[in-house]
Structures are given as C-alpha cells and as structure tokens.
Amino acid sequence: MWSVTLSTAQTPEEPTAEAARQLPPATVSRLTLYLRTLNALLAEGTERVSSEALAESAGVGSANVRKDLSYLGSYGTRGVGYEVAHLSRKIAQALGLTHEWRVAIVGAGNLGRALARYAGFESRGFDVVALFDADQMLMGTEIGWLRVSDVADLESVLAKTRANMVVLALPAGVAQSVCDRVVGAGIHSILSFAPVALTVPAYVNLRKVDMATELQILAYHAQRLQDPRLEEDRPGA
Numbered sequence: 514m515w516s517v518t519l520s521t522a523q524t525p526e527e528p529t530a531e532a533a534r535q536l537p538p539a540t541v542s543r544l545t546l547y548l549r550t551l552n553a554l555l556a557e558g559t560e561r562v563s564s565e566a567l568a569e570s571a572g573v574g575s576a577n578v579r580k581d582l583s584y585l586g587s588y589g590t591r592g593v594g595y596e597v598a599h600l601s602r603k604i605a606q607a608l609g610l611t612h613e614w615r616v617a618i619v620g621a622g623n624l625g626r627a628l629a630r631y632a633g634f635e636s637r638g639f640d641v642v643a644l645f646d647a648d649q650m651l652m653g654t655e656i657g658w659l660r661v662s663d664v665a666d667l668e669s670v671l672a673k674t675r676a677n678m679v680v681l682a683l684p685a686g687v688a689q690s691v692c693d694r695v696v697g698a699g700i701h702s703i704l705s706f707a708p709v710a711l712t713v714p715a716y717v718n719l720r721k722v723d724m725a726t727e728l729q730i731l732a733y734h735a736q737r738l739q740d741p742r743l744e745e746d747r748p749g750a
C-alpha cells in the first residue's frame with residue numbers, strides 16, 4: 514500500500530524526535546490538495562495563508578489542515594497563518610516531490626496516449642520520459658513529445674531514460690507479465706490502470722486506479738441521498 518515515510522533528519526526545521534514518520538494515507542491525499550492550492554497562491558504572489566483559507570480551497574475542514582500540517586512540524590502562527598513558500602516546500606519534501614521523478618508509460622492505446630499528451634504532470638514534478646507499446650505499427654510514432662518504444666526493449670529504455678516510476682495502461686491479460694519485467698528492471702513505484710489484481714514484491718509500491726470502482730462508490734452515495742428514509746443525511750437537512 515501507498516505510504517510516505519517522512520524523513521525528519523534533513524533540515525533543522527524538521528522534528529527530530531523520530532528518525533522517520535509515516536503519514537496516514539488520508540493525510541497524504543490531503544497534502545496533495547494543499548500543495549496545489551499553495552502553488553497557485555505562490556504563482557499569484559501571496560505570501561501567507563490561514564488554515565481556514567487553505568481548508569476552504571482544498572474542500573476539507575480547518576481542523577484537518579492543522580492536524581495534517583502538524584505531522585510536518587508546521588503549526589502556523591495564530592492570526593498570521595502559514596508562510597506559503599515555506600509550507601509548499603515542506604509538503605513537497607514530505608511527498609517526495611523534491612526527488613526527480615521520471616515516468617515511463619507502458620501501453621500507447623487510448624489511455625496511454627492521453628496520459629503522454631497531458632502537460633500537467635511536469636508542473637507537479639513528474640517528467641514523462643518514455644512510452645512503450647507492443648504494436649509494431651506504433652513504433653517510432655510521435656505522441657506528445659515522445660516516440661513510442663518497443664516494449665521488447667523495455668529494460669534497456671528504462672535504464673537509458675533513467676525512469677523510476679512506471680504507469681501501466683495495458684490490457685488486463687498482459688499486465689502481470691509486463692509488471693514482472695518492470696519490477697525486474699528495478700522499478701519500485703508502479704501505477705496500474707489495468708482492471709486486474711497485480712502481485713508485486715513487498716518492497717514495490719503499487720497503486721491501482723480504478724475509475725469504474727470510483728463511479729460505483731459515487732452511485733452508492735447518490736442513491737443513498739435519494740432514499741426518503743435517509744432524509745436527515747441530505748445536505749442542508
């Protein structure tokens with residue numbers, strides 16, 4: 514499962530009580546939201562932000578913000594709030610975004626192509642460095658600023674491009690065997706869109722994106738809100 518180990522020994526500002534601290538998964542998710550907001554504030558030259566303003570823009574409660582940021586040793590100052598640039602740096606550090614993340618996408622179909630063309634990854638710290646497929650018709654074609662590489666050369670291209678993260682945008686039937694090769698090539702961070710359970714060694718971080726499951730969860734909540742027996746659960750009730 515995804516987890517972030519926060520090293521606390523990097524700068525004098527980090528808490529020193531523990532060598533490393535694991536952030537709760539919900540905190541990790543919210544930190545990404547705060548970071549997006551903070552980066553927008555930085556871009557417009559805002560220097561300080563209150564926990565209330567940060568909470569509102571991230572769509573969470575301000576108590577959550579204070580708790581989440583306290584894991585990072587950032588407590589803000591009453592009446593003054595948080596310093597935007599400092600907090601943005603701290604969150605990026607906690608999320609490992611100060612590392613160089615070089616992402617390879619395997620599968621240059623509808624999804625892989627859309628991901629390869631998406632310009633928004635770079636600004637969030639992820640360089641897409643390679644795109645693979647098995648279809649010989651696609652070899653060498655340009656998608657975004659990448660040329661499709663043959664998956665037969667997976668290991669050598671991953672090494673040459675210094676990729677350290679892989680996205681699998683493959684049919685379910687081939688995902689495990691490609692995943693095994695990716696792990697064998699030394700990649701420890703994998704994001705899979707394939708609708709299949711993949712097995713990886715314990716030292717590999719595997720995340721699965723399943724939009725259909727998310728939609729089902731949304732449908733469940735929508736249906737609950739329509740149930741007359743649950744009147745009191747409705748917003749504004």
Ligand SMILES: NC(=O)c1ccc[n+]([C@@H]2O[C@H](COP(=O)([O-])OP(=O)(O)OC[C@H]3O[C@@H](n4cnc5c(N)ncnc54)[C@H](O)[C@@H]3O)[C@@H](O)[C@H]2O)c1
Pocket residue numbers: 619620621622623624625645646647648664682683684685687691705706707708722723724725
């Ligand atoms: N999780 C989600 O929310 C979500 C959303 C959309 C699609 N998907 C899944 O993502 C995957 C890709 O979807 P798509 O619409 O792009 O499919 P697609 O059929 O358009 O693309 C799949 C690509 O994988 C390539 N491929 C097949 N075997 C390969 C191999 N061994 N090595 C490298 N490339 C290989 C094919 O040539 C093709 O270009 C599917 O499994 C789909 O179910 C998931």
